[in-house]
Amino acid sequence: xxxxxxxxxxxxxEGHLAVHDLTTGPVAEDASVVLAVHGITxxxxxxxxxxxxxxxxxxxxxxxxxxxxxxxxGSAGAPGPYGLGVHAADLAGIASAFAAAPVxxxxxxxxxxxxxxxxxxxxRFAGVVxxxxxxxxxxxxxxxxxxxxxxVIGPAMQxxxxxxxxxxxxxxxxxxxxxxxxxxxxPAGDAARRYVLHDLVPDDEGGWRSSCVLDAxxxxxxDVLADPExxxxxxxxxxxxxxxxxxxxRRGLMDEPQGLYDPQRLAALELPDALRCTEVDxxxxxxxxxxxxxxxxxxxxxxxx
Numbered sequence: 282x283x284x285x286x287x288x289x290x291x292x293x294x295e296g297h298l299a300v301h302d303l304t305t306g307p308v309a310e311d312a313s314v315v316l317a318v319h320g321i322t323x324x325x326x327x328x329x330x331x332x333x334x335x336x337x338x339x340x341x342x343x344x345x346x347x348x349x350x351x352x353x354x355g356s357a358g359a360p361g362p363y364g365l366g367v368h369a370a371d372l373a374g375i376a377s378a379f380a381a382a383p384v385x386x387x388x389x390x391x392x393x394x395x396x397x398x399x400x401x402x403x404x405r406f407a408g409v410v411x412x413x414x415x416x417x418x419x420x421x422x423x424x425x426x427x428x429x430x431x432x433v434i435g436p437a438m439q440x441x442x443x444x445x446x447x448x449x450x451x452x453x454x455x456x457x458x459x460x461x462x463x464x465x466x467x468p469a470g471d472a473a474r475r476y477v478l479h480d481l482v483p484d485d486e487g488g489w490r491s492s493c494v495l496d497a498x499x500x501x502x503x504d505v506l507a508d509p510e511x512x513x514x515x516x517x518x519x520x521x522x523x524x525x526x527x528x529x530x531r532r533g534l535m536d537e538p539q540g541l542y543d544p545q546r547l548a549a550l551e552l553p554d555a556l557r558c559t560e561v562d563x564x565x566x567x568x569x570x571x572x573x574x575x576x577x578x579x580x581x582x583x584x585x586x
Contacts, residue, residue, distance in 0.1 A: 287325075287355050288346070291374065298371055299355025300348045301325040303332035308344045313586050314383035316372060316406075317347040318391030320414070321430075321501055322437045322493045324354035326476040327388065330469055330570050334579045343586065346383075348375065350394070352497025354479050363500035365390075365511050369398035376405040384585045386410040386578065388569050393417070393505050396514035399523060408524035408585040412578055413541055413568050415515050416527065416550060420507040430502045434534055441498065445489040451481050460536040460564040469570045476570075519553045526557045526581040530574065532564035541565065557581075 288302030303317075303325070315335065317328040325347030332345035350368050351359040361367075372394065376383050384407050387395030392415030399406045409415075431438045436458055445451040455477050456462045464473045484490040504511050519525050529542040547558060561568055561577045568574030 287349070290355075291371075293359055295360045296358035297356070298348055298351065298359055298375075299325070300346055300375060301355075303329050303345045303347055304343070305333055305336035307341055309341050311381075312342050312344045313339075313381065314376075314379050315343060315345045315582055315586075316376060316383040316385050317345055318368070318372065318385065318387035318394050319347065319350065319353075320389030320391055321434065321498055321505070322353070322441065322480075322491070323388070323391075324349045324476065324479050324492075326354075326472075326479045327569055328386075329472045329476065330575045331386070331578050331582075333472075334575050335582065338579065338583065339586075346375065348372070349479075350391075350497075352494035352501075354492050357482070357492040357494060361496060361500070363494075363497040365394050365397050365501060365504040365508065366401075368394045368501070369401055372398040373402040373405045376402070382407040384408055384410070384582055386412065386582055387415060388412040389414040389565065390501060390505050393511050393514070396518055396525070397511050400510075400514040400517045400521070403518070403521050403523060406523070409515075409518060409526075410578065410581045410585065411515060411525065411527045412574075413528070413530045413565050414505075416542070416547075416552070417505070417512040418546070418550075424507055426499055426503045426506060429506055430498070437534075438498070441491050441493050441495050443490070444484055444486070445481070447489065448478060448481060451489060452477065458535075458566075460532070460534060461566045463536075464567050464570050467571065469567075469572075473570055515556065516553060519555050524585050525555070526559065526584065528559045528561060528568065528574070528577045528581055530561055530563045530565050530568040534565040536564045
């Protein structure tokens with residue numbers, strides 16, 4: 282189970298939002314702020330490697346804040362209603378604490394949240410980096426949200442109904458994952474294990490379970506898959522004149538050769554010329570955890586700082 286305490290919490294009428302400060306070393310008072318938004322069943326600690334690299338490049342000049350979104354990890358007790366609009370409002374509230382507008386960077390579902398937050402609150406943010414998410418394809422009218430989520434994110438969705446006997450058993454579950462397992466066994470393993478274990482909480486039977494609230498995942502997933510405002514947000518932000526970049530992984534959520542995006546799919550979306558796209562030799566998980574993806578994400582963030 283994670284023993285990671287957040288840097289601060291935002292108290293709500295019921296529960297709170299946990300926000301992690303992933304910055305390494307002391308930070309100047311006038312440091313730029315990067316607000317990092319995780320994926321649908323992830324948590325804020327997924328951004329540690331990106332924060333470390335930004336700290337290496339700009340020591341003391343960048344603060345990286347990463348909330349656990351409502352219904353996950355340290356914010357699991359924050360109540361509904363859920364949905365990407367609620368997360369967008371939460372991010373705007375966090376950003377309001379800073380004199381200068383933060384750069385938003387979002388991964389997977391977090392990319393959709395980041396785009397929506399910037400579209401709804403353009404005065405609060407300096408721009409947005411979308412990481413393997415944030416751009417959607419039309420959904421079928423008879424969409425089965427649970428079925429679609431299970432088909433797309435696979436074990437990440439299935440584990441929400443599973444129970445585990447120990448931390449080691451939970452790590453072993455992820456070790457078998459074709460996309461995340463090699464990361465856990467590689468140079469990024471320490472950061473990846475810390476992120477994975479931050480999701481683990483005790484259950485009522487003496488075991489362990491994921492912290493993710495299923496209702497939150499369902500509501501958020503429905504918006505990612507089928508909400509028109511969410512789907513239009515990235516283009517709307519570009520139209521407002523704010524910078525938007527996409528960093529996309531060549532491989533998919535199970536490390537399969539076909540990723541969420543490819544040049545043909547992106548061409549079919551007819552994206553604005555101002556939306557810069559960068560391809561990375563990574564999968565959907567390693568794009569924020571291993572060197573090739575981390576380098577590309579930090580390059581994009583630096584261009585917006």
